[in-house]
Structure formats: C-alpha cells, structure tokens
Amino acid sequence: MSGTDSVIALTSPEISVKLFVTDDSVVRPLELIAVFHRWIKDDSLEDELVIDVANYEHVPQGPGIVLICDKAHYYFDVRHDRWGMRYRSRREARAVGQEAVARAFRSALHAASLLENDPALEGRYRFRTDQVEFGIYDRLRAPSTEDTLEAVRPALDATVEALYGAPAKGYALQSGPKEPFMVSIEAPGAPDVSELLGKVAATAG
Amino acid sequence: MDGGPSWQDKLKDQIPDELGREVDIFETQMELRRRGEVDERLFAETRLRRGVYGQRYDNGQRHDGTQNRPLEYRDHPTKGPETMWDAPGMVRIKIPYGAMTAEQIDVMAELSEDYSDGISHVTTRQDIQLHFVHIEDTPDMMRRLAAVGITTREACGNSVRNVTACHLAGVCKTETFDVTPYAEVLKEFLLGHPDVQDFGRKMKPAFSGCAQEACGLVNMHDIGYIAKTREVDGKVQRGFEFYVGGGLGAIPHPALLLTDFVSEEEMLPLTQAVCRVFARLGEKENRGRARIKFLVAKLGIEEFRKLVYEEREVLPHDPRWTSYIKDIADYAEVPVREPAPLETNGEHTPEFRAWYATNVRAQSQEGYAVATVKCPLGDLTADQMRDLADIARKFSGDNVRLTVEQNIVLRWVSEADLPKVHAALVAADLGAPGAETIADLTSCPGTDTCKLGIAASRGLVAELANHVGHLNGGTDPALKNLRIKASGCFNSCGQHHISDLGFYGISRKKGGRLVPHFQVVLGGKWVENGGSFGLATLAIPSKNIPTVVKRVTDRFLEEREPDETFTAFIGRLGKVEVKRFLQDLTEVPSFEEDPSYYSDWGDPRVFTMEDYGEGECAGEIVPMVEFGLQASEREVFEAQLYFDAGDMEKAKAMAYKAMLTAAQALVKTEFYDISDVPDQIVSEFKTRFHETQRFNDRFAGSKFASYLFQAHEVGGNGGRPEQARDRVQEAQLFIEAAYKCYERIGTAGAPA
Numbered sequence: 001m002s003g004t005d006s007v008i009a010l011t012s013p014e015i016s017v018k019l020f021v022t023d024d025s026v027v028r029p030l031e032l033i034a035v036f037h038r039w040i041k042d043d044s045l046e047d048e049l050v051i052d053v054a055n056y057e058h059v060p061q062g063p064g065i066v067l068i069c070d071k072a073h074y075y076f077d078v079r080h081d082r083w084g085m086r087y088r089s090r091r092e093a094r095a096v097g098q099e100a101v102a103r104a105f106r107s108a109l110h111a112a113s114l115l116e117n118d119p120a121l122e123g124r125y126r127f128r129t130d131q132v133e134f135g136i137y138d139r140l141r142a143p144s145t146e147d148t149l150e151a152v153r154p155a156l157d158a159t160v161e162a163l164y165g166a167p168a169k170g171y172a173l174q175s176g177p178k179e180p181f182m183v184s185i186e187a188p189g190a191p192d193v194s195e196l197l198g199k200v201a202a203t204a205g
Numbered sequence: 206m207d208g209g210p211s212w213q214d215k216l217k218d219q220i221p222d223e224l225g226r227e228v229d230i231f232e233t234q235m236e237l238r239r240r241g242e243v244d245e246r247l248f249a250e251t252r253l254r255r256g257v258y259g260q261r262y263d264n265g266q267r268h269d270g271t272q273n274r275p276l277e278y279r280d281h282p283t284k285g286p287e288t289m290w291d292a293p294g295m296v297r298i299k300i301p302y303g304a305m306t307a308e309q310i311d312v313m314a315e316l317s318e319d320y321s322d323g324i325s326h327v328t329t330r331q332d333i334q335l336h337f338v339h340i341e342d343t344p345d346m347m348r349r350l351a352a353v354g355i356t357t358r359e360a361c362g363n364s365v366r367n368v369t370a371c372h373l374a375g376v377c378k379t380e381t382f383d384v385t386p387y388a389e390v391l392k393e394f395l396l397g398h399p400d401v402q403d404f405g406r407k408m409k410p411a412f413s414g415c416a417q418e419a420c421g422l423v424n425m426h427d428i429g430y431i432a433k434t435r436e437v438d439g440k441v442q443r444g445f446e447f448y449v450g451g452g453l454g455a456i457p458h459p460a461l462l463l464t465d466f467v468s469e470e471e472m473l474p475l476t477q478a479v480c481r482v483f484a485r486l487g488e489k490e491n492r493g494r495a496r497i498k499f500l501v502a503k504l505g506i507e508e509f510r511k512l513v514y515e516e517r518e519v520l521p522h523d524p525r526w527t528s529y530i531k532d533i534a535d536y537a538e539v540p541v542r543e544p545a546p547l548e549t550n551g552e553h554t555p556e557f558r559a560w561y562a563t564n565v566r567a568q569s570q571e572g573y574a575v576a577t578v579k580c581p582l583g584d585l586t587a588d589q590m591r592d593l594a595d596i597a598r599k600f601s602g603d604n605v606r607l608t609v610e611q612n613i614v615l616r617w618v619s620e621a622d623l624p625k626v627h628a629a630l631v632a633a634d635l636g637a638p639g640a641e642t643i644a645d646l647t648s649c650p651g652t653d654t655c656k657l658g659i660a661a662s663r664g665l666v667a668e669l670a671n672h673v674g675h676l677n678g679g680t681d682p683a684l685k686n687l688r689i690k691a692s693g694c695f696n697s698c699g700q701h702h703i704s705d706l707g708f709y710g711i712s713r714k715k716g717g718r719l720v721p722h723f724q725v726v727l728g729g730k731w732v733e734n735g736g737s738f739g740l741a742t743l744a745i746p747s748k749n750i751p752t753v754v755k756r757v758t759d760r761f762l763e764e765r766e767p768d769e770t771f772t773a774f775i776g777r778l779g780k781v782e783v784k785r786f787l788q789d790l791t792e793v794p795s796f797e798e799d800p801s802y803y804s805d806w807g808d809p810r811v812f813t814m815e816d817y818g819e820g821e822c823a824g825e826i827v828p829m830v831e832f833g834l835q836a837s838e839r840e841v842f843e844a845q846l847y848f849d850a851g852d853m854e855k856a857k858a859m860a861y862k863a864m865l866t867a868a869q870a871l872v873k874t875e876f877y878d879i880s881d882v883p884d885q886i887v888s889e890f891k892t893r894f895h896e897t898q899r900f901n902d903r904f905a906g907s908k909f910a911s912y913l914f915q916a917h918e919v920g921g922n923g924g925r926p927e928q929a930r931d932r933v934q935e936a937q938l939f940i941e942a943a944y945k946c947y948e949r950i951g952t953a954g955a956p957a
C-alpha cells in the first residue's frame with residue numbers, strides 16, 4: 001500500500017477499538033441491558049444520539065449487548081471468546097487519519113470508564129489497557145492485509161505515543177483474509193482507563 | 206463519501222446489467238427524495254419494494270422508561286410517512302426457496318459486518334434480514350448482493366414476496382417430486398411482471414413436495430402448490446394441487462383448493478390469472494382487508510375460481526408458460542463428496558449421537574444426509590456465517606438452504622462425513638442438537654426491531670429456551686416434536702397459529718398501567734403444511750408464560766391417551782377447560798407488589814406503547830399510475846445528467862423515454878395492458894387523452910402533448926444535438942402536465 005492508501009484506509013468511517021475486560025468470569029452480559037438503557041436515559045454518552053439496546057447474548061462469540069447509536073455502535077462483545085467493550089464508528093467519518101484513531105480510542109475508553117464506575121456493576125468490570133484491538137470494517141479501503149497494517153501504522157504509532165508516552169511494543173494482524181481488518185496492539189504499559197482517557201481527551205480534540 | 210474506491214467500480218464486471226441498472230435507479234430515486242422531488246409516500250413504497258424497511262423508533266420517538274423522548278435525527282426529508290431518513294432500518298434479502306451458495310453466505314457475512322450489527326437473521330419465510338442499516342448504505346449493499354446473484358427487489362411492499370419451498374425439496378423421502386425448479390421458474394416469471402405490480406397488499410407463494418409434512422406450509426400461504434402427479438394416456442404428468450387464500454395474521458384463513466390438479470404447463474398461466482383477478486378486484490383502500498384471503502372469502506371459492514378461469518381464457522399467450530419444461534429434467538444439485546454410509550462402530554460421542562438424533566435426516570439418495578444447523582432465534586454472527594460457508598464448501602457444496610423454522614440445512618452431506626461435519630459445526634458454535642423439536646423455538650423480531658411489535662417475542666422465546674432446553678435430544682418422546690412459536694403482535698410473523706404452543710403479543714391495563722401480555726394459542730397443527738390453526742385461549746401476562754408452558758406440557762404428559770397428538774389433546778380438553786385450567790395465571794399483581802410484571806422480557810424499561818410507530822409491512826397503497834409518473838421523473842432527471850455530461854444523444858433519448866413513460870402511466874388508468882411499444886403508447890395516448898382534450902392545459906392548450914408527438918416523430922434521439930436542452934425541458938413540462946391530468950382524472954374518479 002502506498003502513502004495515499006494509508007489516507008484511504010483511515011478515511012473510512014468504520015473504525016473500531018476494543019478494550020478487553022481483565023476477567024471474563026465476572027461478566028454477566030444480561031445485566032448490561034439495564035445499564036445501557038440507563039445510559040440512554042441519562043445521556044451518558046455525549047456526542048452520541050443513542051437509539052436502542054440490542055441483545056445478542058444468545059449468540060455464542062457474538063456481538064453481545066449492543067448500544068445502537070446514530071453514528072456508532074458500542075458492543076459489549078465476546079468475539080473470539082473474549083469479552084470487551086468495542087466502539088465502532090459508522091456512517092460519516094467524523095475525522096480522518098490519526099484524529100480518527102484517537103477519537104475511536106476516546107470513545108472506547110469513555111464507555112469502558114462508564115462501565116468501570118457504574119454503581120450497579122459494583123466495580124466488577126475492569127479493563128486492561130496493555131492490549132487493544134484496533135479494526136476497520138471496510139473491505140474496500142482497508143482489506144485485511146499486512147499492507148493495510150503498514151498503512152495505518154503511523155497513525156497508530158502516533159496515538160499510542162500520545163496516550164502511553166512510549167511507542168507500541170508491537171502490532172499483529174489478527175484477522176483472516178475474509179474478515180474485517182483487525183490488529184492487536186501491544187501497548188507499552190497498562191495505565192488505568194481513567195488515565196488514558198484524560199490523555200486521549202486532549203489528543204482527540 | 207470522498208473519492209475513494211467504490212463498490213460500483215469494483216464490481217462492475219460482476220453485476221448483471223439489469224440488476225446494476227435497478228440499483229442505479231434506486232440510487233437516483235434516493236437522490237430525488239433527498240432533494241424533496243419525490244413524494245414521501247411514493248418513495249416509501251419504492252424502497253419497500255427493494256426490501257428497505259423501516260425499523261422501530263424511526264419515527265423519531267422512543268420511550269426511555271419514564272418518558273417519551275425525541276430522537277434528534279438530522280433534518281433530512283423523511284424516507285416515508287413519519288420515518289426519519291437518518292434512522293437505521295431493516296433490509297430484507299429474499300432468498301428464493303432459501304437456497305444459498307457458499308459464496309453468497311460469505312457475502313452475507315460481510316454485509317452484516319459492514320452495514321448492520323454483525324448479525325444475519327434468518328426469517329420464517331426463508332429470507333435473511335439485516336437490522337440497523339442506514340439507507341445510504343443500501344445501494345452498495347444491493348450491488349454486493351447482485352454480484353453474487355441476489356436481488357432484494359420485491360422483498361417487501363405490495364408485491365409477490367419470496368417464493369418459499371420445503372428445505373428438503375429434491376432430497377426428501379416423502380416428496381412426490383422436487384419442487385425446486387418450479388419455485389425458481391415461478392420466481393423468475395413473477396419478478397417484475399406487470400400483472401403483479403398493482404396489488405392492494407402482498408402475496409406470498411409457497412411450494413411443497415408432499416401434503417403430509419410441514420415444511421412448505423402451503424396451508425397458510427396466499428398461493429400454494431403441492432406436488433402431484435397423474436397418469437394421462439399411460440404417461441406420468443406432473444402438476445400441483447393449487448391452493449389460494451391462506452394466511453395467518455389476526456384472522457387466520459386456511460388456504461382453499463382452487464384446483465386439485467394444475468399441470469406444469471398450466472401452472473404459470475393459472476397463477477397469472479389469479480394475480481390479475483387479485484389486482485383487479487382485491488381491496489385497495491383498507492389495508493386490513495387487502496390480502497387475497499379476504500377476496501376469496503368475499504367472493505366465495507367457486508366464484509373466485511370461475512373468475513380465474515375466465516381470466517385464464519383471455520390471457521395473451523406467453524411462451525414462458527411452457528418453455529421451461531424442457532429444462533426441468535436437467536435441474537440437479539451437485540454434491541462435493543461421494544456417498545458413503547456412516548460408520549456404526551459405536552464409537553461416536555454422546556454429543557454426536559444427540560445431534561444425529563435430531564439434526565440429521567437421511568436423504569432419498571442413498572449415502573447422503575441433510576444436516577440441520579440450529580440457529581438460536583434465527584441469528585448467526587458473521588464469523589459463524591463464514592465458518593458455515595467453509596463447511597459447506599468442504600462437505601455439502603453449494604447446497605445450503607434456509608428453513609421456515611429459522612434454521613439452515615446442509616444438504617448432500619455424505620453420511621460418512623457426518624462426525625466431521627458435526628465437529629466442524631461445534632467448533633463454529635453451530636452444533637447444538639434439538640433442531641425441529643420443542644427446543645427449537647421460533648420468534649419474529651417483535652419489539653426488538655419491528656415497528657408493529659407489541660410485546661417482546663424474542664425475549665420470551667429466549668426465556669422459554671431456558672425452560673425447555675432439558676428436552677434436547679428428545680428425552681421425552683411425547684414432547685419432543687412439539688413446536689413453540691411466538692409473534693410480537695397479531696400479524697403472526699412467528700407463525701404461532703400453526704404451532705402446538707403459540708403466543709402473540711398484546712397489552713392489557715392494570716391499575717392504570719400497561720402490562721405486556723401474550724395471547725395463548727394452543728394446539729395448532731404444524732404438520733400437513735400447517736394443517737390447522739390453534740385455539741385462542743387467554744391473554745396471560747408475559748411473565749407467566751413460562752408457567753403456562755410448564756403447566757400445559759405437564760398435563761399433556763399426564764393425561765394424553767396413547768398416540769394422542771397435542772392438537773387432539775387440546776381439542777379434547779376444549780376451550781372451556783383450557784381457560785379454567787389457566788385462569789389463575791391471568792392475574793397481575795399490583796405494580797407495588799411486583800413491578801417485574803410491568804416490564805417485558807429482556808427489556809427493563811417500564812412497558813409502554815407510547816412510542817409505537819406506524820407499521821410499513823405492506824407499505825402504502827400506491828396506484829400504478831403514480832409509479833409510472835415517478836419513473837418518468839427519474840428518467841428526466843437522468844436525461845439532465847446526460848445533458849450535463851455532454852452526452853446529447855443519450856439526453857434526448859432519455860427525455861423522450863420519460864415522456865413515453867408518463868404517457869403510458871396515464872393510459873394505464875384505462876387500459877391496463879398497454880404494451881411498452883412506443884407506437885402503441887403514443888397512439889393510445891393520442892386517442893384517449895389528446896383528442897379528448899383531457900391532457901390540455903388551461904393556458905397552453907395541447908402544447909405539452911405536442912412535445913411527445915414531435916419527439917416520437919423524430920424517433921427519440923433524432924434531431925440536432927443542440928435540441929437536447931429543449932427536449933429535456935419539454936419532457937419536464939410534459940411530466941408536469943401528466944401529473945396535472947392525473948389529478949384531474951383522479952378527482953373525477955379514475956381507477957386507482
């Protein structure tokens with residue numbers, strides 16, 4: 001992929017960031033239905049027009065419980081048997097390039113932080129930050145290839161540096177050729193969600 | 206979007222011209238609606254006919270549990286009455302007789318990930334639905350489908366819906382013959398056929414290979430065909446028992462026999478005659494009574510039959526009626542593996558044996574079997590779809606079908622491969638046993654996504670699955686084959702009327718508060734093509750439905766007579782006894798005593814119907830003439846685009862075409878069978894509208910009509926290039942005049 005292609009990959013509106021929970025055994029997905037409905041009532045997600053909650057708990061390794069928004073979905077999903085909070089932007093790109101990546105991190109971190117601090121969940125949900133999954137659901141602009149990874153690497157590098165204060169330890173393409181582009185980011189540290197959220201807020205603008 | 210790559214470019218060599226053109230037209234219609242140049246009602250029907258539905262809360266209202274709150278979508282024009290443009294919707298992708306190739310399954314996985322929420326939902330009519338789709342994404346979605354041979358055209362709206370058929374057709378031991386090629390031919394024949402464009406409501410066709418099994422569900426379809434043969438002059442002749450007027454909904458009607466034998470030569474023309482009678486005499490104003498079942502009931506089957514056969518007599522011959530027959534014998538599916546028996550050395554795992562007992566059926570072809578993939582609530586993830594496609598490639602080939610029980614079957618699996626298939630399915634979380642048993646529950650989308658949903662049928666069914674799960678594998682033979690089905694409202698998409706234990710959503714008030722309830726319908730017959738409807742008993746609060754299931758099934762086990770079916774048992778018990786027996790479960794505690802009764806399954810909000818929207822299952826009734834006029838507008842818009850791009854020849858030709866389309870639309874109000882031949886259109890238009898001065902403008906007289914005549918005289922794109930601008934403008938004026946003329950004749954009582 002050329003430099004131009006890197007711009008193309010990150011003009012996609014379909015960017016995702018997933019933060020994994022530290023302990024899968026604490027997850028009781030159905031309890032999140034009530035939590036998400038309350039978020040809607042309380043307008044907990046600024047910047048989002050939240051529409052509804054979808055329940056896919058019955059589907060193994062599926063999207064879990066989904067908060068459907070106008071320009072994003074927030075999945076508490078269990079793809080590949082790992083629970084986590086996945087933010088996935090949709091429709092129009094609200095930003096491109098590194099800004100798009102930083103915004104996606106911010107949204108995922110914000111939702112994770114809400115879960116960590118939700119009184120109904122009694123602090124059971126904690127998220128790890130030493131490993132993050134970044135993805136682009138756009139097979140036209142960002143096929144699942146090492147080339148796409150190379151193309152988006154500068155933006156990922158810049159975001160990781162800004163958040164963690166050091167370069168990523170590594171990136172690994174996780175997705176097969178038929179899947180949406182997914183890359184695992186091995187972060188240089190494991191700061192708290194709240195700490196990262198503070199830093200990314202400044203970066204994402 | 207920016208100037209990045211596009212699916213249109215990428216797939217241009219893979220999309221058949223006709224399908225590509227259809228998608229382009231739809232995209233143009235979207236653009237015209239965005240500009241406010243197409244009426245919202247008309248646009249709604251246009252998108253519905255392409256399978257692009259509304260979804261719950263797209264009216265911009267949602268109750269959050271304490272109050273109704275507006276959803277502040279951007280201020281676009283609407284995409285239908287009270288339907289916000291930006292609100293996500295559902296796309297229904299019709300899969301004729303449920304047949305899918307591995308490649309199509311892969312593409313569906315991609316689409317669900319790229320445009321939906323990652324889930325492909327199998328419906329009770331062998332469609333796939335994707336939810337939370339934005340309308341801007343639908344043209345690309347359609348292109349990607351078209352590239353693998355799928356069209357969403359006429360998946361919804363007042364048209365012929367998906368042609369369904371037994372998922373075992375062609376491999377079943379009880380069938381008379383394989384109905385698959387006939388279903389395919391009927392689908393092709395009716396898709397876009399002029400005689401099916403002016404229905405007051407939808408029409409659902411179904412095929413069945415035999416009378417005794419359930420799979421085809423002919424008894425609940427608008428038109429249905431059961432395979433039959435007879436001997437004529439020593440030769441076996443193929444044909445069908447032909448049924449009409451079946452349907453579920455609030456008032457279920459069993460289908461009635463139109464003829465006990467329609468030969469394969471007569472299948473298409475007789476169907477066409479039925480469609481014409483329905484289009485002509487079916488209800489158009491009152492949607493609630495516009496299905497063919499009401500027409501058949503109103504006329505009586507004898508009169509309806511008489512009209513159909515009279516119509517058949519005068520139908521102009523169509524060579525397609527019989528041209529397909531010579532190819533029927535060539536229809537065959539290709540397995541990828543050699544037939545071989547299953548090793549029976551007793552080393553199979555208990556999991557395999559449980560799965561084999563309920564999910565595998567031997568085919569009529571020795572050494573092959575059908576393996577059923579049980580899909581909870583009809584849902585599959587994109588990863589599961591991809592896995593399934595790979596399993597199909599390896600073990601069954603492109604021989605995959607969706608079932609009316611929201612499952613998927615792999616056909617032509619070599620029996621020897623079954624353990625490997627099971628292992629692969631288990632690895633994909635698709636190897637659950639209990640298919641087509643009481644543990645295999647069905648639900649429509651209900652309040653999860655449907656605008657008409659009253660109660661949470663999916664939530665209920667998910668809950669019931671926990672209660673009946675222990676019956677997996679048929680440990681209790683009397684219960685094993687019972688069916689449980691739920692619908693979110695009386696429209697019956699979950700097919701509750703023909704299940705043993707059926708439920709549909711309603712609401713009741715208690716102490717000034719709404720309480721979600723389900724009406725309990727017991728003893729419907731699933732076999733014999735959905736042979737009879739259940740007994741509507743009581744409205745019971747949602748939260749008590751699991752107790753209903755337990756109590757009724759326990760009593761059945763205790764009191765059934767040897768070999769007594771559940772249907773017979775309920776019949777024997779009778780409505781009075783069933784009511785007495787369940788009466789106490791109708792009680793609702795006060796909100797203070799138990800607030801859980803005031804919320805629905807899987808939804809913690811206090812139950813309400815304040816944000817309930819207008820449904821659009823059938824769309825609005827839009828007269829044919831309005832479709833024609835809308836098409837002419839789109840064509841003149843395209844003419845303008847050609848003009849802007851400097852292609853004067855195409856601009857002139859398209860502008861002329863637009864005038865012809867508008868003229869044809871007007872003529873259709875009086876002469877329904879007007880052809881597409883320009884000479885005939887112009888001549889009929891001249892006689893009926895020009896010479897009678899009905900087209901004349903109050904001020905401009907016959908000027909606008911003369912634009913058409915002049916363009917026709919020079920043969921459409923004739924004339925000098927500089928005349929292109931005039932031609933486009935003339936076409937615009939002509940179409941304006943056509944609309945005015947339609948308004949005038951409309952108010953004078955024009956046929957709709």
Ligand code: SF4
Binds near residue numbers: 650655656694696
């Ligand atoms: S039965 Fe009612 S709730 Fe269910 S899909 Fe049909 S219209 Fe919607």
